[in-house]
Structure formats: C-alpha cells, structure tokens
Amino acid sequence: MPLCVWSAILTVSTSLQALTIVSPPSFTSAVNAPLAGTLQLTTDQPSRISVSVNEGTNTWTKNFYDYSTVHSMPLLGFKANRTNVITVTVKDRLGNEATAANPLTFITAPLPSDFPTINLLQSNPEKMEPGYTLFRPVNNNDSKGYLTIVNSAAEVVWYSGATSSLDVRQLSNGDLWVPLLTSINEINMLGQTVKTWTLPAGKPYNHESYLTDHGTILYLSDATRVVTSFPTSATITNALTKTTNVWHQPVIELWATNAALANIWQPIDILDPRRISYLTFSSPASAYGVDWMHANAITEDPRDNSLIVSLRHQNAVVKFSRATGQLKWILGTHDNWGPEFQPYLLTPVGEPFEWQYGQHATKITPQGTLLLFDDGNFRGSPFATPPLPDSQNYSRAVEYQIDEERMEVSQVWEYGASPATPIYSVSRGDTEWMNQSGNVLITYADTAYVNNLPCSQYSTNAHMARIQEVTHDAVPEVVFDFAVFDYGNTSSTYKGYACYRANRIRDLYPTKPVTDLSVQYVNSQAQLRFSGDEARLYYISTSTDLVNWTTLGTANSDGEGNFTYLHEQSPDDPFHYYRVLTQ
Structure with a gap:
C-alpha cells in the first residue's frame, strides 16, 4: 500500500562537533520471537544507524534511515544456532560517523526439537519474487505449529509459537494479522500482541479475515439453519430426505475502529440449501450441522461494489452485490443447479477448460482475472459424474477470465493439471499473484499424494505442506519449491505437516514513511x-x-x-x- 509524506523543510545544523555515542548499544532478544530482538543506544547528535551482523559464515547489514538521538529498533533476520557479532555504526546529517567500540554478541539457540522439517527442493532467486515466505506449518500428530518466515533458500529467519491460528498475513505496517476463534490479533515482529479486535458474540471466526482499505474488517463466521427435505446421500439417487441442521458461513463486516458490526450477508439465502456435492458428506457433521457450504474465501470487487465468496462444498464461487445481496454469477460446474439458477451460471468458452472443485483462495489479479487454488476434490458431482479417487487426482492453480456481459468464463492460465509430478492437496491451499515478477505462489497446504503416490511409504496418513513459486508462462517454470515433511520418519503413525496459506512478504521490516523531506x-x-x-x-x-x-x-x-x-x-x-x- 503506498505511503505518502508531505514536504517539510529540513534545518541542518552547521555544528562541526564530532558525533558521539552517549550510551553504548545493547541488544535484548525477544521472548516470543527467538530470532529477533531490540537494539538500543543514544547519540549526542541526531543520527541514523547501520548494523553489520557477522554470523560466522556470512555477513549481512541493515540500515535504518530515521535521524534521532534516542534509538530503539527491532533487529530481524537472524538464523538459528548461530553466534552473531553485531557491529553498530552511527552517522549524522553532515556525514560524521562513529562505530561502537565493543561489538555485541547474540547467540541464537537451535530451532526447537519439534520444529517442522523444511526441505528445499528448488530455488532460483534471480527469477523469484523478492522477499520472504510467511506461513504457519502445523504438526499433524500434535497440532503444534509455528508462525514461520523463510528466505529464498528456505532457511528460517523468524518464527514464533505465540499463537494457535492457522492463518497469518502481514499488514502494511509490518505487523502480523492473526485471527482466532473469538478475536483477531495484531502481533509485532517481536511476537508481542499490540492490538486485539474482539469479535461480536455469536459470530466467531471461521475462515478468511482481513482489513479492507475502507476501514473495515471482513471475515467468514459460523451459523446453523434448519433445512427440511435435505438429502441424506450423495450416491443413492432415491435416498430418503430429512429435516436437519445445516452449517453455513455468513459474511461479517466490522468497523476496524471498534469492532462494531457494520454488515452481514447470508449467502445461504441466495442459493439452494439442499444442493449437495461429494464433499457434503465427506466429514462428520459438526455441532452446527451438515457441512453444506464451507465458505473459505472472500474477495472484494471494487469495480461494481460486489463480494466474491468461495463455497468449497458447493464447488462454486459466487458473486453478489454488496448493497443488495443480489446474486450476479456462479462459477462452477452446472450439475445439480435448479432452473432458477440457470441464468446465473457462467458458460465455459474456449479450450482448454476445466471446472474447479473444492477450491480456496479466490483473488482478483491486476489483469482483472480471477485466480484461485483448485483443490480438485472428487472432480465430479453426485448423480452426474463418478468421483475421481484421490490417488489419481491433482490440485492446481487456475486463472479464469469472466465476461459478465456475456455471462461467459474462459480459462486463461493454469499450473498443476499436467506437470511431471502432480501434487494433490485434499484440503486448504492458496494462490498468490506477485506484482513485481508476475509469478504465482502456490500452497499445496495439505498434500496427500505426490506423483499419485502417498507422501510416505510407511504411513498412508502422512501429509505434507508443499509450497511452489512458478512463472506465469504458458509453460510455467518452477523457480522455488520446498516441502515441509520429515522424509526420514519411518513410523506407521507419522501424520506429517499441513498449513493453510503462504504469502510472499516484501521485507521483514515495514515500509516506513519519509520523515526528513x-x-x-x-x-x-x-x-x-x-x-x-x-x-x-x-x-x-x-x-x-x-x-x-x-x-x-x-x-x-x-x-x-x-x-x-x-x-x-x-x-x-x-x-x-x-x-x-x-x-
């Protein structure tokens, strides 16, 4: 997000006095972020700070550009199990420099014994989007997870175990956005909670949440509704129906200033609450009822003041008006939609074309297309096409062009349907468009099969998180690839790892405004x-x-x-x- 600073006249001292470090540098490691800490020192003249860190095999630098006499700033980017020698240099506006007489030493501990195993498989930094990859891998055996940031070599440069949230994003101020069941927290890079939004009673967080650019918070909540004549089977055409509780996800909008309710939309009101998919009965019913909708993503479309919502268990993405809630279109297979929905179904045009199934992470690209992660579950519909076995399936990133006037959709790009080694993620997943390179970051978040084989020959329940960056070419090139998985684990009870999404962040530090123009x-x-x-x-x-x-x-x-x-x-x-x- 652009940051702007008004012009201001700078008055520069003409003093020839030498720059002096009044209080020597000190460094305090962060309790909740073991590879980060706070550097502090003071100088007699306004100065800016330059830090050089020798970590034994490598030296890296960080420059800070704010002029001050009292300095307190986070230092980020250390790696685990290193002895770091920190040299601090200060420089005033006249170019005078002074270097602290005694370098500091910061010894980082090894990664925790239960930290996820990360394996670099491919890295081509020259073709990658610059920055770092932020995600939260979780151990499927004990549900323990760590907020994690890795560099282009998949080396951990920051982590925190301070939260249990699956999801995490970076805000424009550099802090992390971490949603929980009843609150949303903002955590700084020292692992400290700096702000909390308490969610309204009875409207817990379920999926997706973010700050909009108009002062609100959007997220998907949980609700239940009694539905009569609900199907009881996705395979038996004449199975009995019943009255049952149906689990659905309202779209909630809060004011960011005080977390007060601003809007609520109910996608169930504009759809058929009795339409099912193979996913409908794929997991046990929750306390809310049968998992009919499983909404997992919200995208704002400012072009016509609409919302786009991904409905995983409907194998559909729908768009409706923000103002009226009126349905505009349905992206997905035409199977099992009633006559009243036919005008809203997008017609596929062009070749190749393939519908998405069990999708996640819908986003509008700079080109105005719709990018999403197609998990691909079953790749079929009840009573229309047989389900595809997981062992023969694949997941992919796919980009669609939607012509709303003609009510048509074409597939303009995809990756994952026919690579040399197909990857199938049974749930979750993410796609991220990256503005500088035009690449796509793909998160196979809950991978069960690689190349149509289980991830482990010892445990059929072992899953992995697999994250790839590919070019946006007709024949995409993989430029970054890593797996979160313990390939050496031979236990029959090993369950591996999963995550939810991954994001490429520009820097560990926020974009700071210019203060001395x-x-x-x-x-x-x-x-x-x-x-x-x-x-x-x-x-x-x-x-x-x-x-x-x-x-x-x-x-x-x-x-x-x-x-x-x-x-x-x-x-x-x-x-x-x-x-x-x-x-």
Missing part, C-alpha cells in the same frame, strides 16, 4: 532531498492544489540512503506541493 529552490529548480531505504524505489509527485497529483519520476540515490530529485520550474509556475510515495 526538504525542498530548496535554486535557479528555477526545486531540489528535493530525503533519506530512504536503498532497497526501495521512491516516486516523487507534485500538486498545486493538494487534490490533483502528477507523478514526476523516481528519486536518485547516492548509494548510502540519501535521495535527491530535481524538478525544473519556470518563474510563472504556481506554488508546488511535493510528496514521496513508495511501497
């Missing part, structure tokens, strides 16, 4: 200067009325965190405002 006018030029992160691009825009903005270009860097931009002006130009944008 200065503007000076010299010879009909506006000279802009500020400090920033060398790893980022900074876009300069200007306005004469603070309403309409024009992007001028990107600022130039001197390689040491100092950025400049020159804007040519004529004497007749009006007064200009400037801002800096980055992401």
Whole structure:
C-alpha cells in the first residue's frame, strides 16, 4: 500500500562537533520471537544507524534511515544456532560517523526439537519474487505449529509459537494479522500482541479475515439453519430426505475502529440449501450441522461494489452485490443447479477448460482475472459424474477470465493439471499473484499424494505442506519449491505437516514513511532531498492544489540512503506541493 509524506523543510545544523555515542548499544532478544530482538543506544547528535551482523559464515547489514538521538529498533533476520557479532555504526546529517567500540554478541539457540522439517527442493532467486515466505506449518500428530518466515533458500529467519491460528498475513505496517476463534490479533515482529479486535458474540471466526482499505474488517463466521427435505446421500439417487441442521458461513463486516458490526450477508439465502456435492458428506457433521457450504474465501470487487465468496462444498464461487445481496454469477460446474439458477451460471468458452472443485483462495489479479487454488476434490458431482479417487487426482492453480456481459468464463492460465509430478492437496491451499515478477505462489497446504503416490511409504496418513513459486508462462517454470515433511520418519503413525496459506512478504521490516523531506529552490529548480531505504524505489509527485497529483519520476540515490530529485520550474509556475510515495 503506498505511503505518502508531505514536504517539510529540513534545518541542518552547521555544528562541526564530532558525533558521539552517549550510551553504548545493547541488544535484548525477544521472548516470543527467538530470532529477533531490540537494539538500543543514544547519540549526542541526531543520527541514523547501520548494523553489520557477522554470523560466522556470512555477513549481512541493515540500515535504518530515521535521524534521532534516542534509538530503539527491532533487529530481524537472524538464523538459528548461530553466534552473531553485531557491529553498530552511527552517522549524522553532515556525514560524521562513529562505530561502537565493543561489538555485541547474540547467540541464537537451535530451532526447537519439534520444529517442522523444511526441505528445499528448488530455488532460483534471480527469477523469484523478492522477499520472504510467511506461513504457519502445523504438526499433524500434535497440532503444534509455528508462525514461520523463510528466505529464498528456505532457511528460517523468524518464527514464533505465540499463537494457535492457522492463518497469518502481514499488514502494511509490518505487523502480523492473526485471527482466532473469538478475536483477531495484531502481533509485532517481536511476537508481542499490540492490538486485539474482539469479535461480536455469536459470530466467531471461521475462515478468511482481513482489513479492507475502507476501514473495515471482513471475515467468514459460523451459523446453523434448519433445512427440511435435505438429502441424506450423495450416491443413492432415491435416498430418503430429512429435516436437519445445516452449517453455513455468513459474511461479517466490522468497523476496524471498534469492532462494531457494520454488515452481514447470508449467502445461504441466495442459493439452494439442499444442493449437495461429494464433499457434503465427506466429514462428520459438526455441532452446527451438515457441512453444506464451507465458505473459505472472500474477495472484494471494487469495480461494481460486489463480494466474491468461495463455497468449497458447493464447488462454486459466487458473486453478489454488496448493497443488495443480489446474486450476479456462479462459477462452477452446472450439475445439480435448479432452473432458477440457470441464468446465473457462467458458460465455459474456449479450450482448454476445466471446472474447479473444492477450491480456496479466490483473488482478483491486476489483469482483472480471477485466480484461485483448485483443490480438485472428487472432480465430479453426485448423480452426474463418478468421483475421481484421490490417488489419481491433482490440485492446481487456475486463472479464469469472466465476461459478465456475456455471462461467459474462459480459462486463461493454469499450473498443476499436467506437470511431471502432480501434487494433490485434499484440503486448504492458496494462490498468490506477485506484482513485481508476475509469478504465482502456490500452497499445496495439505498434500496427500505426490506423483499419485502417498507422501510416505510407511504411513498412508502422512501429509505434507508443499509450497511452489512458478512463472506465469504458458509453460510455467518452477523457480522455488520446498516441502515441509520429515522424509526420514519411518513410523506407521507419522501424520506429517499441513498449513493453510503462504504469502510472499516484501521485507521483514515495514515500509516506513519519509520523515526528513526538504525542498530548496535554486535557479528555477526545486531540489528535493530525503533519506530512504536503498532497497526501495521512491516516486516523487507534485500538486498545486493538494487534490490533483502528477507523478514526476523516481528519486536518485547516492548509494548510502540519501535521495535527491530535481524538478525544473519556470518563474510563472504556481506554488508546488511535493510528496514521496513508495511501497
């Protein structure tokens, strides 16, 4: 999300006094994030900090660009079981430098004995989306999990066992968004809870939750409804029906300021509560009743103020109006939909084309297409097509183009239907479009079969989490691939690992606003200067009325965190405002 900073005049001291570190650096490791900690020191002049970490076999640096005399900042990116020698250098605005006399030592412990086993299978950083991969692998034997971040070599650079949530995302401020049954928590990179939203009574979290860009929280909850004449079998056409409780998921919207209820939508009201799939009876009924809907994803479509919801147990993705709740279309197989729903079913066009089954993670791409994870469960419908056995199945990422005027859908891209080694995830899963590279990150979250064989020859119940990054080409290339699995475990009771989704995050640190932008006018030029992160691009825009903005270009860097931009002006130009944008 872009961050903007208004222009401000910087007053620079002309003092020639040497820069001095008043209180030496100290480092305190984080209790809930063992590979992170807090660095603190003070200087007599406003300065910025540069840190060099020698971890024995490698040295890495981190530069901080805020000028201050009192410094307290998180240090992130350490690896387990290393002796880290930390050297701290400070630099003021005049270029004076001072290095702390005594480096700090931070010895990181080995990863916990029950930490998931991560195996790197493929890595091509030059073709990968920059950044780190965030996910939460869970041990299926004891349900223990860790929030985890790995680098491009699948090395753990951050973890925390401080929460039991399956899902995790990074917020624009760098903190982590962690939903729980009755609350949603914001956790910083030191593993500390900094904010909690308590969910309304009777509206627990079930799947999906995120902050919108208009000050609300969207999530899927749980509810039950009594349905008469509900089918009792997905295989017997003339089986008896019964009155039963049906489990469904309302879409809930809360105000982010106080977690007060803003909106509620009931997809069950616009669909057929008696339509079933093979998934309907694939798991025992819960306290809420038969798992009829199993909604697992919400996507906002700002183009027409609509919501798109993935209904796993309907093998369908539906779109409806935010304002009225009116159904707009249904993406999925046409099997077993009644006459009243025929006008809403999207017609497939073009080849190749394949419907999705048991899908997750619907998202609108920058091209306006719909990307999702097609788990592929059964790849058939009751009374229409026989179920495909798991051992012959596969999961895939698939991208659809939807023409709402013609009510047509075409498949424009997919990966996973016919690779050399098919992977089948029986549940969960994720796809993420990555903006810089155009690659797709795919999470086979609960993999039961690889190449049509069980993950383990010793235990048929052993599953793995498998995460791949592929190029968005007609013939995709795998550029990153790792498995969370203990290949050496020979126990017949071994159950392996699973996760929910994975996200590529730009950095361990948040995108910070520019705080020292200065503007000076010299010879009909506006000279802009500020400090920033060398790893980022900074876009300069200007306005004469603070309403309409024009992007001028990107600022130039001197390689040491100092950025400049020159804007040519004529004497007749009006007064200009400037801002800096980055992401």
